[in-house]
Amino acid sequence: MSRDWPLWEVFVRSRRGLSHVHVGSLHAADAAMALQNARDLYTRRQEGVSLWVVPAASITASSPDEKDAFFDPAGDKIYRHPTFYDIPEGVEHL
Amino acid sequence: MYGNDFTASRQQAAPEPGATPASFQAVLDADGRIEPRDEMPEAYRKNLIRQIAQHAHSEIIGMQPEGNWISRAPSLRRKAILMAKVQDEAGHGLYLYAAAETLGADRADLLDMLHSGRQKYSSIFNYPTQTWADMGAIGWLVDGAAIVNQVPLCRCSYGPYARAMVRVCKEESFHQRQGFEILHHLSHGTEAQHAMAQDAVDRWWWPSLMMFGPSDSGEAASNGHTAQSMAWGIKRFSNDDLRQRFVDMTVPQAEVLGLTLPDPDLRWNDERGHYDFGEIDFTELFEVIKGNGPCNHERLAHRVNAHEDGAWAREAAAAYAQKQAQQQERRTTEDVA
Numbered sequence: 001m002s003r004d005w006p007l008w009e010v011f012v013r014s015r016r017g018l019s020h021v022h023v024g025s026l027h028a029a030d031a032a033m034a035l036q037n038a039r040d041l042y043t044r045r046q047e048g049v050s051l052w053v054v055p056a057a058s059i060t061a062s063s064p065d066e067k068d069a070f071f072d073p074a075g076d077k078i079y080r081h082p083t084f085y086d087i088p089e090g091v092e093h094l
Numbered sequence: 095m096y097g098n099d100f101t102a103s104r105q106q107a108a109p110e111p112g113a114t115p116a117s118f119q120a121v122l123d124a125d126g127r128i129e130p131r132d133e134m135p136e137a138y139r140k141n142l143i144r145q146i147a148q149h150a151h152s153e154i155i156g157m158q159p160e161g162n163w164i165s166r167a168p169s170l171r172r173k174a175i176l177m178a179k180v181q182d183e184a185g186h187g188l189y190l191y192a193a194a195e196t197l198g199a200d201r202a203d204l205l206d207m208l209h210s211g212r213q214k215y216s217s218i219f220n221y222p223t224q225t226w227a228d229m230g231a232i233g234w235l236v237d238g239a240a241i242v243n244q245v246p247l248c249r250c251s252y253g254p255y256a257r258a259m260v261r262v263c264k265e266e267s268f269h270q271r272q273g274f275e276i277l278h279h280l281s282h283g284t285e286a287q288h289a290m291a292q293d294a295v296d297r298w299w300w301p302s303l304m305m306f307g308p309s310d311s312g313e314a315a316s317n318g319h320t321a322q323s324m325a326w327g328i329k330r331f332s333n334d335d336l337r338q339r340f341v342d343m344t345v346p347q348a349e350v351l352g353l354t355l356p357d358p359d360l361r362w363n364d365e366r367g368h369y370d371f372g373e374i375d376f377t378e379l380f381e382v383i384k385g386n387g388p389c390n391h392e393r394l395a396h397r398v399n400a401h402e403d404g405a406w407a408r409e410a411a412a413a414y415a416q417k418q419a420q421q422q423e424r425r426t427t428e429d430v431a
Contacts, residue, residue: 003202005412007195024258025192027201029408030415041185044178045265064131 007056008034010041012048020052028053122327127253130196138326141319142252143199144213145328150190151208151215155393157183159223160232168226175272176229182265189258196254209398217379218305220387227280227287227294233273234351235295235302235344241266242340243306251327274347281352288352295348296356303371304379306337341369 005027011020023042028034034053043051062070078084087094115133128134157180164180167173191201207213218236223229244266247259280291310320311334323329331339341360348355359372381387 004200005408005415024189024261025195026188029411030418033411033415040181041188044181044185061131 005029005033008038008053009056009059010034010038011052011054012038012042013050014048016049020050023047025056122251125327126251127256128251129253139197141323141326142255142328143194143197146190146194146197146255147199147204147207147213148215150187150194150204151213152219153183153187153190155208155215155219155397157187158393158396159219159221159389160229162223163226163229166226167229172229172276179233179269179272182269186262186265189261190255193252193254193258197252205401209394209401211385211394214383215393216305217382217387218301219393220382220389221297221301222388224297225290225294227277227290228298230273230276230280230291231294231298233269233271234277234347235273235298236305237266237269237273238344239302239305239340241270242336242343246330246336247328249330255328274351277351277353291351292353295351295353299355299357300374301379303337303341303374304376306340307333308376309334311335338368341371345369 006029007025008028008031009025010023012023013020026034026037026041028037031053035051038051038053042048074080114135118128118132118134118138121128121132128138160176160183161180164173164176167176191204194204195201204213208215223232241263244259244263248256248263250256250259277291277295280287282288311332320329320332324332345355345360357372359370361370363370382390385391
């Protein structure tokens with residue numbers, strides 16, 4: 001057995017209408033304990049109305065080594081932004 | 095914590111020892127933030143682990159001098175406040191251990207190094223808390239000095255450390271205010287209460303100034319880590335600048351408290367636009383760092399005992415989690431069958 005409990009990532013919904021945002025991580029033996037620890041560690045001042053805990057080992061992340069190749073396809077597609085287009089003066093609601 | 099990026103850094107391609115990767119320097123030059131899986135010089139990584147771990151150790155050892163007074167707080171209000179403060183210190187320690195883990199350190203290893211004396215914590219916690227007024231002086235002066243030290247770390251070049259410090263600084267401001275309030279009440283209370291407040295300030299003033307570390311500007315700048323830490327964007331101001339900032343902030347507050355600071359050389363210098371203050375006797379600090387402070391042994395022994403006495407609870411939780419997982423697995427297998 002590892003010398004420490006597994007690592008969990010913690011996400012907090014700060015109030016209704018907002019999505020859960022990653023706030024940090026913690027160690028806990030299981031999911032129930034991770035939730036309780038997350039409450040004690042990250043919401044001591046009513047910072048949230050809902051919590052997610054996710055085993056850190058379950059997260060798949062993009063690799064920094066292929067950062068450029070991975071995100072490059074979006075680089076030359078500036079026509080996806082509305083500011084790309086020339087609009088004649090005086091046209092409204094567009 | 096704060097975005098592990100989910101690969102142990104041990105799996106990263108280790109850069110050449112001593113080499114500074116171009117991508118790392120480019121991020122620093124743009125005043126950007128280094129994130130866990132970015133390339134970084136090995137010395138930067140090691141230096142950060144050491145600094146963050148020492149910071150984390152300080153937070154959890156710092157629970158002891160104040161925990162000492164929870165059972166003797168003079169009112170339920172004060173007791174509730176002190177408990178909340180000590181809980182915060184535990185939280186700060188956990189944020190910081192998690193930040194160190196993003197660099198590939200293992201929390202259990204860091205605790206081992208604290209327990210065996212191979213890593214240090216702030217020497218300020220090796221002084222005893224003799225009276226209730228010490229709770230005020232610690233909050234006002236020790237936490238006040240910590241805030242001055244920590245606010246620039248919110249812009250530190252290492253993202254997870256900087257994000258941890260943002261949380262810590264937000265929470266510290268209540269610590270300083272509650273300390274100020276304790277001293278303000280005592281100072282404006284009975285004669286004996288005022289004397290108790292003054293005595294606490296007399297004892298904590300110089301150790302608080304020493305919290306900023308030895309002099310590192312002018313001639314002393316070539317010694318120590320300051321120049322390298324500044325080049326790496328870990329440190330933003332010299333120890334001496336931060337100490338001066340703290341003195342300038344604190345002197346007017348002492349006047350409001352109606353308490354004096356124990357330094358005959360303390361006076362406003364119109365020319366510099368700062369307060370001048372007396373020379374700091376660092377011989378005492380170095381004795382405390384060496385382990386000869388009043389409480390070094392007690393603090394570490396208490397920490398080790400707490401860790402060892404809690405082993406059964408950690409093991410029980412792990413065994414319970416394992417059993418639950420096995421039962422869950424069996425139920426899933428039965429369902430399939």
